[in-house]
Amino acid sequence: MYIELLKLCGFTEDEFKKERPRIDKAFRILGINKEDVQRGENRLKQNLDIELLGVRKFLGIWMRELVNLVLAREEHRKIVYSDFPMELRPLMSMMLSTDPGDVYFATPGQVLNMTMGQIFDKLTPFLVAGEENGMPPGGAHCALYQTRLGAMVKGVIPFPDLSVIASYHCDQPAEAEQLLHEVYGVPVAYLDSCPDPNWGDWPKFNDYRVRYCGSQARKLFQMFEDIIGVKMNEEAKRTTNKANAIFRLKFQQLVELMGHADPQPISQVSLTHAFFLNSMPTRNIEGKQEALEILCGEVEERVNQGKGVVEKGAPGVFCTATISVDPTITRMIEQSGIAIRIQIPFWLSPWVMARHPYREWADMIGVGPCLDIPHSGEAHVAINLANCKAFNVDGAINFYPYSCREWVPTVMITKRTIERELGIPVLVLEGDCYDTRNYSAGQLRTRVETFAELLRATKAAKAT
Amino acid sequence: MKEMTRVITAGVDVGAATAKTVIVADGRILSYAVIPTGDSVARAAEKVTKAALGQAGLSRTDLKFVISTGYGRNSVSFANKAVTEIICHARGVNFLIPAARTVIDIGGQDSKVIGVREDGTVRDFVMNDKCAAGTGRFLEVMATVLGLDIEEMGPVSLTSREPCSISSTCTIFAETEMVSLRADGRTREDIVAGIHRAVASRVVIMGKTVGYKEQVVFTGGVAKNMGVKSALEAGIGLPILIPDEPQIVGALGAALLAGRESR
Numbered sequence: 001m002y003i004e005l006l007k008l009c010g011f012t013e014d015e016f017k018k019e020r021p022r023i024d025k026a027f028r029i030l031g032i033n034k035e036d037v038q039r040g041e042n043r044l045k046q047n048l049d050i051e052l053l054g055v056r057k058f059l060g061i062w063m064r065e066l067v068n069l070v071l072a073r074e075e076h077r078k079i080v081y082s083d084f085p086m087e088l089r090p091l092m093s094m095m096l097s098t099d100p101g102d103v104y105f106a107t108p109g110q111v112l113n114m115t116m117g118q119i120f121d122k123l124t125p126f127l128v129a130g131e132e133n134g135m136p137p138g139g140a141h142c143a144l145y146q147t148r149l150g151a152m153v154k155g156v157i158p159f160p161d162l163s164v165i166a167s168y169h170c171d172q173p174a175e176a177e178q179l180l181h182e183v184y185g186v187p188v189a190y191l192d193s194c195p196d197p198n199w200g201d202w203p204k205f206n207d208y209r210v211r212y213c214g215s216q217a218r219k220l221f222q223m224f225e226d227i228i229g230v231k232m233n234e235e236a237k238r239t240t241n242k243a244n245a246i247f248r249l250k251f252q253q254l255v256e257l258m259g260h261a262d263p264q265p266i267s268q269v270s271l272t273h274a275f276f277l278n279s280m281p282t283r284n285i286e287g288k289q290e291a292l293e294i295l296c297g298e299v300e301e302r303v304n305q306g307k308g309v310v311e312k313g314a315p316g317v318f319c320t321a322t323i324s325v326d327p328t329i330t331r332m333i334e335q336s337g338i339a340i341r342i343q344i345p346f347w348l349s350p351w352v353m354a355r356h357p358y359r360e361w362a363d364m365i366g367v368g369p370c371l372d373i374p375h376s377g378e379a380h381v382a383i384n385l386a387n388c389k390a391f392n393v394d395g396a397i398n399f400y401p402y403s404c405r406e407w408v409p410t411v412m413i414t415k416r417t418i419e420r421e422l423g424i425p426v427l428v429l430e431g432d433c434y435d436t437r438n439y440s441a442g443q444l445r446t447r448v449e450t451f452a453e454l455l456r457a458t459k460a461a462k463a464t
Numbered sequence: 465m466k467e468m469t470r471v472i473t474a475g476v477d478v479g480a481a482t483a484k485t486v487i488v489a490d491g492r493i494l495s496y497a498v499i500p501t502g503d504s505v506a507r508a509a510e511k512v513t514k515a516a517l518g519q520a521g522l523s524r525t526d527l528k529f530v531i532s533t534g535y536g537r538n539s540v541s542f543a544n545k546a547v548t549e550i551i552c553h554a555r556g557v558n559f560l561i562p563a564a565r566t567v568i569d570i571g572g573q574d575s576k577v578i579g580v581r582e583d584g585t586v587r588d589f590v591m592n593d594k595c596a597a598g599t600g601r602f603l604e605v606m607a608t609v610l611g612l613d614i615e616e617m618g619p620v621s622l623t624s625r626e627p628c629s630i631s632s633t634c635t636i637f638a639e640t641e642m643v644s645l646r647a648d649g650r651t652r653e654d655i656v657a658g659i660h661r662a663v664a665s666r667v668v669i670m671g672k673t674v675g676y677k678e679q680v681v682f683t684g685g686v687a688k689n690m691g692v693k694s695a696l697e698a699g700i701g702l703p704i705l706i707p708d709e710p711q712i713v714g715a716l717g718a719a720l721l722a723g724r725e726s727r
Binding site for chain 2: 412415425428447449450453457
């Protein structure tokens, strides 16, 4: 039933044969039926540059992670979860690098989003279960945490033996994990931090915050030892930092290649799978490095051939709408004739990197802008502005995600700043990062098509 | 013979509540028609265009180019091109009132504020189609609760001496609030005026990111309501102009753009 789908996800015949019993079991637990598989195939073909091997290999890594997640309880002694903020992921990767074969580390929300959401468009049952079991609708809860709670309650993924969380990013992770602790008895490790700089502080380096984050990480490692029985070591830290740095650097090169190419060589949707694997705990480090190398080569080839998914000379934008559960918004923007020069908001321009060379994990949190969303509002605005400048875009599309306390406060400030500083238009696009019930590409189409026309007219006027 | 050299184009605007077609020849309005959209976008587009063509004594074959717009724009099979209603409204308003720099458009299920350049192109815009507050739908719901025809609301509100304050920004909550106001003995006039203020308030706030520059023009079906116009003027502190037929501005813009495309 799903051979074709797995081929689209880069599985070879041998890999499929070997993995089949596990996949059968996991898909049965997930309730994936023929209709879901067909929908998944269609979505991959319609929204991704599926003919590229690099894209297929990244999809394969996510599909394997889904199977691993679902079967984690029967295949491992202990299970540890984390999701957001993304800065926790390198810590999880470090723990994984200590090579505890019997412990499963995962970011379950992200795995479900990238597979059950992006591929199968089947997150709603989990969201509803989350709503029914402690995170009710209308409470402005983050759908990421509704999804993972729902999946656990439905018995699709196991409850963990430890959940690692931090509340500085927004209040939802801590709130959701309190529920997990109080109602389901899951031990939770909270990582405290102090990333609340005053406006005007950034980009100054705050050594105190870095040291405090470091001390919190040490506390966390102790909890891992006490509860899970896994001891952190320097070799694991070094290995992880190196692997993540190599991946990030290569990924940045790919983003730059994409951003300066005309026509836009592949859909930005096809980069999403690589981006969210950045620093994510996975045992298949070599696999993701290999996939990235292949994808870089394939994109370079397309650039050299002048092939693209958007017309050459199309107006280019910086776009922050990285919606991991739904590829259709990004595709709709591209199909409206807008080239998305850079979509990953977390890409740090050389301008930023020169100020913050990350040496240690604690730098990421302590300095402000980190490998994911900068939690200083000022940094957020400044980095978005820097990205617009770096790629010389004609406009920007700034995503306004419902129920995302971390993200929304700076959306309008960013719009005003970009318009004032660069004199280019900015479209604010409402939606939800993790819940497709709240919006659709069709609903947003009028805005995007109008914006595309506005950009084309402005570009034409500048040219004459 | 002279008739045959004319370039005749049509703009078809299929909105949530009504479908409109305007027929234009060489930059002059020949005819227009407005009908309820009903349950079929495609059928409404066919029917309203046939009606407009009939008024002008023309048939479909006389049309050189057709542009469809509105939320049903992609379902108009006989259109040569689909263009968003935001672009069409800007063009239509620019044709009717060249000094217009801001358009407030409130339709059946959405509202928009559009910044317009001198040449009739869009400078900036903001749109609400997620929430019924600030749309014609809000007024329809409230009119039903009060037992009024929607057309009656404007004149009724203008006689209010002390408009009520409707604090809820949600249509459903506002409906409950209105029931309470009625139970408190507030007059129908004051309640309706309060409703108009609530609608205007949502739109005024939304449009601040675009900015209100004179001349401000109000379009869409709700522009026929003088109470909302008055509340909007109070909200933005500027006078507002309303075209004679505010509902057909989008279709007119589409027809004019079709004229440009056909060249």
